Amino acid sequence: MNQKTTRTYERFPLARRIEHIVMLLSFTTLGLTGLPQKFPTADISVSFVNLIGGIENLRSIHHFAAVVMMLGTAWHILVFGYLAYVRRTRMTMLPTLQDAKDGLQALLYNLGFAKNPPQMGRYTFEEKMEYWAFVWGAIVMGLTGFMMWNPITTIKFLPGEVIPAAKAAHGGEAVLAVLAIIIWHFYGVHIKKLNKSMFTGRMNEEDMLHEHPLELADIKAGIAERPVDPVTLRKRQRLYIPVAAVLTTFMLGGVYGFVNAEDTALETTQRIVPTIEVYVPQTATPAPTQTPTLPPTETPLPSPTMAGTEQPASVSAPTWDGSIGAMLQTKCGTCHGAGALGGLNLSTFADAMNGGNSGVVIVPGDGANSLIVVKQQAGGHPGQLAPEEITQLIEWINAGALEK
Numbered sequence: 190m191n192q193k194t195t196r197t198y199e200r201f202p203l204a205r206r207i208e209h210i211v212m213l214l215s216f217t218t219l220g221l222t223g224l225p226q227k228f229p230t231a232d233i234s235v236s237f238v239n240l241i242g243g244i245e246n247l248r249s250i251h252h253f254a255a256v257v258m259m260l261g262t263a264w265h266i267l268v269f270g271y272l273a274y275v276r277r278t279r280m281t282m283l284p285t286l287q288d289a290k291d292g293l294q295a296l297l298y299n300l301g302f303a304k305n306p307p308q309m310g311r312y313t314f315e316e317k318m319e320y321w322a323f324v325w326g327a328i329v330m331g332l333t334g335f336m337m338w339n340p341i342t343t344i345k346f347l348p349g350e351v352i353p354a355a356k357a358a359h360g361g362e363a364v365l366a367v368l369a370i371i372i373w374h375f376y377g378v379h380i381k382k383l384n385k386s387m388f389t390g391r392m393n394e395e396d397m398l399h400e401h402p403l404e405l406a407d408i409k410a411g412i413a414e415r416p417v418d419p420v421t422l423r424k425r426q427r428l429y430i431p432v433a434a435v436l437t438t439f440m441l442g443g444v445y446g447f448v449n450a451e452d453t454a455l456e457t458t459q460r461i462v463p464t465i466e467v468y469v470p471q472t473a474t475p476a477p478t479q480t481p482t483l484p485p486t487e488t489p490l491p492s493p494t495m496a497g498t499e500q501p502a503s504v505s506a507p508t509w510d511g512s513i514g515a516m517l518q519t520k521c522g523t524c525h526g527a528g529a530l531g532g533l534n535l536s537t538f539a540d541a542m543n544g545g546n547s548g549v550v551i552v553p554g555d556g557a558n559s560l561i562v563v564k565q566q567a568g569g570h571p572g573q574l575a576p577e578e579i580t581q582l583i584e585w586i587n588a589g590a591l592e593k
């Protein structure tokens with residue numbers, strides 16, 4: 190701590206540091222409450238959801254953190270407007286051709302092909318990439334989040350497919366963002382060089398020389414900040430205040446609409462049908478059961494009254510309980526019992542429908558494309574059914590893969 194011997198330079202004013210902490214907390218909360226929703230069947234997700242007291246609580250916290258992030262973004266836009274219009278600060282965060290050159294230089298230096306690392310200014314190419322990745326992420330997450338939060342409003346303007354697409358994009362971008370923060374940001378900022386300036390607001394001369402030599406040179410030359418004469422400044426401030434007020438109204442209105450445009454599907458369903466189970470971990474999607482075909486009847490058409498008409502007995506298709514379960518347990522049970530090789534357990538109907546490592550293996554109604562059949566027909570599996578057994582299996586699946 191020989192800070193007193195070296196000069197330090199202001200890097201981030203207090204408002205910026207508060208903004209960073211607000212974003213840090215909301216981002217972390219969003220990640221912690223969002224990932225269990227993306228991976229709902231993972232054990233850790235289930236434990237976490239239980240810890241929080243259920244999926245509804247988790248969603249409320251997620252939504253609250255999202256609002257905090259939206260407000261933080263609105264604030265950032267206002268600050269940007271102020272710096273750009275009133276202070277006419279240099280737009281040091283904009284990417285330039287020099288950043289591409291710096292990136293290349295850094296790569297060559299890291300590989301040992303260049304003698305010196307790139308000399309960078311106020312924001313390095315790495316910092317700019319992170320910043321713009323955050324901007325991009327905020328746009329994607331905001332738009333897709335809106336679609337999921339307000340699906341009915343969304344499909345007034347867009348086709349219904351965008352809702353599941355938004356869900357996929359939201360989850361995918363979330364994983365990308367969390368990994369980028371953990372790998373790129375934590376490593377680059379806090380581990381590689383333990384840069385604390387975003388918390389202390391200042392950076393010492395040695396670090397400045399190392400990280401931002403060109404900015405240091407500008408500061409020393411007195412050209413880092415453009416001087417604004419106080420009269421012009423006050424004039425611009427007077428102009429900016431009403432613009433900012435209008436902008437703020439619009440942005441707050443936007444956030445209000447985001448939150449209140451409609452009740453989300455989960456809540457709405459619950460209110461309409463309070464007993465409905467709205468959160469169930471994913472299981473194989475059952476296909477519509479094929480009704481067993483009736484044998485051609487020679488009997489005359491039933492009397493018009495229909496009274497006392499006997500339905501002809503339907504042809505009984507094989508069922509799990511009837512024969513299929515026992516057959517699979519005998520032939521496959523040694524490996525696909527509790528041991529579940531390939532992730533596949535065939536002990537019970539429910540286990541079998543859960544599938545294995547490749548996903549669902551039984552697609553009701555579609556024997557030919559069910560992995561269990563495909564594997565068996567390919568032959569050479571460590572456990573093989575006889576051809577007539579495969580035929581039975583296909584018949585069972587085609588008839589809807591019924592349990593009873």
Ligand code: HEC
Binds near residue numbers: 522548560562564565
């Ligand atoms: C001697 C052990 C053994 C027996 C018996 C066996 N399997 Fe397998 N099975 C495996 C192994 C190991 C895997 C994982 C590697 C693979 O996918 O081939 C597997 C994978 C599978 C998969 C793919 C699961 C997935 O999701 O990737 C299916 C389907 C399957 N077995 C069906 C059967 C059926 C049906 C039987 C009974 C007729 C059977 N197996 C008997 C060892 C066995």
